[in-house]
Amino acid sequence: MSDYLQSLSHLRAGLDSGIFSARELTQYYLDRVNRFDGALNAFITKTPERALAAADEADQRLAAGERAPLLGIPYAHKDIFCTAGVRTTCASKMLGDWVAPYDATVHQKLNAAGAVLLGKTNMDEFAMGSSNENSAFGAVKNPWDHAAVPGGSSGGSAAAVAARLVPVATGTDTGGSIRQPAAYCGITGIKPTYGRVSRFGMIAYASSLDQGGVLAGSAEDCALMLQAMAGHDPRDSTSANQPVPDYVTELDQPLAGLRVGVPRQWFTAGLDSVVAARIETAIAELESMGAQRVDIDLPDAELALAAYYLIAPAEASSNLSRFDGVRFGYRCAEPRDLNDLYERSRSEGFGEEVQRRILIGTYALSAGYYDAFYGRAQKARRQIAANFEAAFRDCDVIAGPVAPTVAFDLGAHMSDPATMYLEDIYTIPVNLAGLPGMSLPVGFSGRRPVGMQLIGSPFTEGRLLAVAHQYQQRTDWHQQIPAPYQEGAA
Amino acid sequence: MSLSPSQLKHVAHLSRIALEESKIPALVQDLNAILAFAEQLKDGRLDDLAPMAHPLDQQQPLRADVVNETNQRDILLKGAPATEQGLFLVPKVIE
Numbered sequence: 001m002s003d004y005l006q007s008l009s010h011l012r013a014g015l016d017s018g019i020f021s022a023r024e025l026t027q028y029y030l031d032r033v034n035r036f037d038g039a040l041n042a043f044i045t046k047t048p049e050r051a052l053a054a055a056d057e058a059d060q061r062l063a064a065g066e067r068a069p070l071l072g073i074p075y076a077h078k079d080i081f082c083t084a085g086v087r088t089t090c091a092s093k094m095l096g097d098w099v100a101p102y103d104a105t106v107h108q109k110l111n112a113a114g115a116v117l118l119g120k121t122n123m124d125e126f127a128m129g130s131s132n133e134n135s136a137f138g139a140v141k142n143p144w145d146h147a148a149v150p151g152g153s154s155g156g157s158a159a160a161v162a163a164r165l166v167p168v169a170t171g172t173d174t175g176g177s178i179r180q181p182a183a184y185c186g187i188t189g190i191k192p193t194y195g196r197v198s199r200f201g202m203i204a205y206a207s208s209l210d211q212g213g214v215l216a217g218s219a220e221d222c223a224l225m226l227q228a229m230a231g232h233d234p235r236d237s238t239s240a241n242q243p244v245p246d247y248v249t250e251l252d253q254p255l256a257g258l259r260v261g262v263p264r265q266w267f268t269a270g271l272d273s274v275v276a277a278r279i280e281t282a283i284a285e286l287e288s289m290g291a292q293r294v295d296i297d298l299p300d301a302e303l304a305l306a307a308y309y310l311i312a313p314a315e316a317s318s319n320l321s322r323f324d325g326v327r328f329g330y331r332c333a334e335p336r337d338l339n340d341l342y343e344r345s346r347s348e349g350f351g352e353e354v355q356r357r358i359l360i361g362t363y364a365l366s367a368g369y370y371d372a373f374y375g376r377a378q379k380a381r382r383q384i385a386a387n388f389e390a391a392f393r394d395c396d397v398i399a400g401p402v403a404p405t406v407a408f409d410l411g412a413h414m415s416d417p418a419t420m421y422l423e424d425i426y427t428i429p430v431n432l433a434g435l436p437g438m439s440l441p442v443g444f445s446g447r448r449p450v451g452m453q454l455i456g457s458p459f460t461e462g463r464l465l466a467v468a469h470q471y472q473q474r475t476d477w478h479q480q481i482p483a484p485y486q487e488g489a490a
Numbered sequence: 491m492s493l494s495p496s497q498l499k500h501v502a503h504l505s506r507i508a509l510e511e512s513k514i515p516a517l518v519q520d521l522n523a524i525l526a527f528a529e530q531l532k533d534g535r536l537d538d539l540a541p542m543a544h545p546l547d548q549q550q551p552l553r554a555d556v557v558n559e560t561n562q563r564d565i566l567l568k569g570a571p572a573t574e575q576g577l578f579l580v581p582k583v584i585e
Binding site for chain 1: 517541572
């Protein structure tokens with residue numbers, strides 16, 4: 001089997017030719033999860049029995065001659081996607097052992113595609129965080145360096161894919177939560193255009209920014225997984241009613257003449273010099289493949305940060321009002337009255353960062369402050385979107401950093417939330433404008449991986465994936481596996 | 491525009507979050523560090539821009555007003571911390 005682990009298309013070939021069964025493949029990854037996850041803490045819930053049953057079903061479909069891209073392919077869900085029969089925690093004590101009464105659309109689609117769920121991955125509570133340290137189930141370690149964070153909020157998915165505990169995983173990205181952990185863990189991740197992937201059954205943090213996507217070993221694997229997840233869903237009123245292109249076919253579109261915009265304002269003092277150097281080298285590689293570098297202006301990153309840290313908490317304060325100790329999950333002991341029940345259930349059930357964001361958001365929406373904070377932030381959002389529109393008049397894709405540094409040490413920013421927020425300065429503008437963005441590995445700084453971000457205009461996921469894929473045909477950063485997790489490692 | 495301890499208590503009540511008195515000073519400091527970002531929003535370029543509530547300015551779709559969900563009361567109640575006779579249970583509201 002070891003000759004077939006490097007990509008989903010290799011796994012596909014192995015399954016289709018009967019070299020191994022879906023059950024054997026699933027058992028292989030379950031064994032890796034059992035062997036390695038004690039140290040990483042990437043999983044909140046493992047579902048081995050269900051996985052083997054799903055694998056057997058896939059084997060029957062294969063035996064009947066069915067061939068489909070994800071049939072029998074193991075994967076993990078970020079624990080934000082609702083799965084009937086398997087608990088969905090959002091890494092919060094508030095949900096604890098809550099079991100959703102229905103499946104998220106993304107889960108339904110992956111089930112129908114024959115993919116095999118191995119379990120649900122750790123994350124920052126309610127997707128609020130950039131380090132995966134805000135989890136009621138404990139922090140996740142970065143497989144490349146156990147002293148480092150994996151990034152967040154999809155940190156469990158990123159660590160699991162980087163350590164090859166699963167070949168591919170789902171994630172969600174509200175302000176960088178797929179791209180930043182993908183960068184920190186040296187893997188490839190894509191956040192599609194807002195509306196591309198259904199949010200039905202994806203627990204809401206900030207509804208106008210949240211978008212589901214993929215963390216995988218390569219752009220090609222992202223394309224295969226996104227193909228199965230994307231598409232219009234009548235049950236999500238913000239879902240885009242647009243046809244989904246064939247992302248795998250689009251991987252081969254040529255780079256010749258492609259204008260790659262490089263934002264001047266992003267390569268300044270705030271960016272780590274080694275990270276900047278690795279990205280410059282990667283951009284030069286794209287140029288050597290026929291792309292044309294264009295230096296562009298993309299101002300107002302600080303303005304975007306200000307807008308995001310009001311809009312996202314404002315939407316969160318509204319979305320999370322549903323967790324009231326009455327209808328879901330956690331309730332405090334012996335409430336004196338209804339108000340006491342609400343207040344103590346929420347302060348005991350939510351972690352500190354979630355409470356901070358609810359408080360900020362409520363303040364930004366409250367009488368007398370709405371115009372100065374929330375209203376003003378929405379105007380800033382318009383400015384950010386306009387900046388991207390202007391930039392895309394001069395280029396086809398934008399290339400730049402994902403985060404100002406490589407993965408930082410566990411605990412480094414936990415005492416200072418405002419500093420933690422600066423981690424998101426290059427990713428947040430993309431969510432505000434609703435654009436597709438991805439991260440791909442382009443080298444290392446010491447032991448810690450460096451990611452490069454690609455950003456496109458709406459619904460150009462295929463082009464982003466093509467740029468990343470062709471870069472990955474010429475480089476092998478995406479094939480690097482941290483030493484302790486390599487096949488045959490002691 | 492900074493948040494005072496008494497404003498924080500008011501916002502906490504609006505948010506239905508119980509605050510321990512001892513945690514208020516540090517929380518005020520954290521929240522004000524975050525609100526300091528909002529200074530950026532005084533930028534005069536924003537004055538005449540239309541607020542953007544949603545990416546891509548999507549339209550709200552409409553569907554026919556027909557029943558398409560079945561009653562799932564028992565399944566939905568399973569996720570609740572306390573229920574009785576098919577109802578959510580809460581402390582007595584009216585004495």
